[in-house]
Amino acid sequence: MPKHRLAFSKADTAKYISHLDLMRTFQRAFLRAGLPIKHTEGFNPHAFVSIPLPLSVGYSSACEVLECELLGEVDRDTVPARMTAALPAGITVHRCYEAARPVKELCWVNYIVTLEYEAGAPFGAERAIQELLARASLVVAKRSKKAKSGQTEVDLIPLIARSTVEERRDTIGLDLVIRAQNPGLNPELVVSAIRSECPDMAPDFVSFHRRAVLDGDFQPWE
Template identity: 70%
Template sequence: MRNSHRLRFSKLGRAKYISHLDLMSTFQRAFLRAGIEIKHTEGFHPHAFVSIPLPLSVGFSSECEVLDFELVGETAKESVPARLNAVMPEGIVVQKCYDAETPVKALTYVNYILSLEYENGAPFGAETAIRELLGREGLVVVKKSRKAKSGQVEVDIIPLIAKYTCEGRRDTIALDVVIRAQNPGLNPELIMKAIRTECPDAAPDFVTFHRKDVLDAGFRSWE
């Protein structure tokens, strides 16, 4: 009986600009180059079957990406990280390979660090304004939607934010948020859209998004 397997990997530096589709292709080629036999799709043009449960937006960095696949043949899962890392492009590092025992539907939250950067220092009161904004009972943001006839839909993001902390520094404000991962999930870019719309004086000159961890319903690290 075959077992499904899972990789935990990081995507940092220049690798954060690799798109989701290109990342899938990167892993498919890496398995081939590393001589690791995995399950393939059926049909006239079979390709390596890999699945990434939560695609990461282009430009986002992460230390907790997950990829599901299925080993076949005699390869030991313990050898997979080193063999893949030997053929991976710079910025993608496989941390571990293990049996995929936890279902994807149990992946409930994602922890992001948003770094709001200001060229001339964080504006006075910006940290307080952001805290008050995220502390509202409701906060409706308009986002694009392919399903809506108008091409956009209104979303109240407050129920999708489980936890947050906001820490001001000289030139930055670090926003640490735990948000819903799926069904429905929240893209942290909508949080920034809300800040720019509702608190324009607190809008940063530049912002980076870093995915720190994926969590289950009990806020434990999901694997």
């Protein structure tokens, strides 16, 4: 049987559903929607579903992908509506299709990061952040389970393919295309670098939105 993928979005309060809870939610949704999918074998079988690039709690997304294996004769065109009706508000399935490209070809992710300031964006913030992301090197510390100290250093610049900074009245918008995997870059490290290197530009609040997942040629991966 071919492997299938569901393209879905995650917004509003649904963005606070953790990865493990999201997996359980989808497993129950398949049952409610009356869609049989492949299960593992053994005494405690569970639905065979996976999400190639788990989303952090609190992030919204327009481009999530779930992998599964539908069984029997199922009209794939009916799957999005059936699944959306069985899922919590904020999770919308847009498409069901046969998986063709391997996950290893998922190379880049486009994030929109919004930096919010209660008193308005600081003077010169746009330019300062642009100059920060234009550096030849930008090394920050991050947590690591492998390092004895519990932390390791990573240079962000080789992991950022594109960056655009735009100032609005009370916010700074970052349009980032960053490495997805092997190694991947968490956009929170970019914000951490801003707080560390440009403390006067540190935001009061930050929101993250995943807009697109891309292949090595910066084309949509699906």
